[in-house]
Amino acid sequence: MNSALMERMRPPDHLSLHHIGFVVASIQESADSFAQALCATWDGNIVFDPLQNVSVTFLQRSKIGDPLVELVEPGGPESPVSRFLQHGGGLHHLCYEVGDLEAHLTFCKSVGTIIIRPPVPAVAFNGRRIAWVVTRKRLLMEFLEC
Numbered sequence: 001m002n003s004a005l006m007e008r009m010r011p012p013d014h015l016s017l018h019h020i021g022f023v024v025a026s027i028q029e030s031a032d033s034f035a036q037a038l039c040a041t042w043d044g045n046i047v048f049d050p051l052q053n054v055s056v057t058f059l060q061r062s063k064i065g066d067p068l069v070e071l072v073e074p075g076g077p078e079s080p081v082s083r084f085l086q087h088g089g090g091l092h093h094l095c096y097e098v099g100d101l102e103a104h105l106t107f108c109k110s111v112g113t114i115i116i117r118p119p120v121p122a123v124a125f126n127g128r129r130i131a132w133v134v135t136r137k138r139l140l141m142e143f144l145e146c
Helices: 003-009 027-038 082-086 101-110
Strands: 015-023 040-042 047-049 054-061 068-074 090-098 114-121 129-134 140-145
Touching: 027 040, 027 054, 027 068, 090 101, 101 114, 101 129, 101 140
Parallel strands: 015 068, 090 140
Antiparallel strands: 015 090, 040 054, 047 054, 054 068, 114 129, 129 140
16 A cells, blocks of 8 residues: 555544443433443433434443443434334434544545544534534444544
8 A cells, every 4th residue: 555545544643532422312201220230320411402303311330441432312203313212212323522533534534434423513522513423334424623
């Protein structure tokens, strides 16, 4: 491989797993059992994001550095996760925190990943931007800017 191709295929610096997302019918009805099964804690905080039309909450494991677990509840029938829930819900996406969101999305395009939602501010992350992509093998990923 030539050096330009190798450089194009190298992801930008700083890529760390931030959370693993699960789609559930009801956060209130699911959070305690998820927390118990994962030996995690739940603070009871639920955030509605009108741009994504979902409610989310996060479960935290006690070990520092472990990724969070996000529970995602559709905000209504037009929510982007409603159809996924109709097929049973469950494991939905991986979210990686990235140092430079634009550079990472450029890298994603260079390796054939499709950007399905360009960067938007996310309520759950105090306005930090997120973007959504899907790989050739249908892995859904969210990227969160640092």
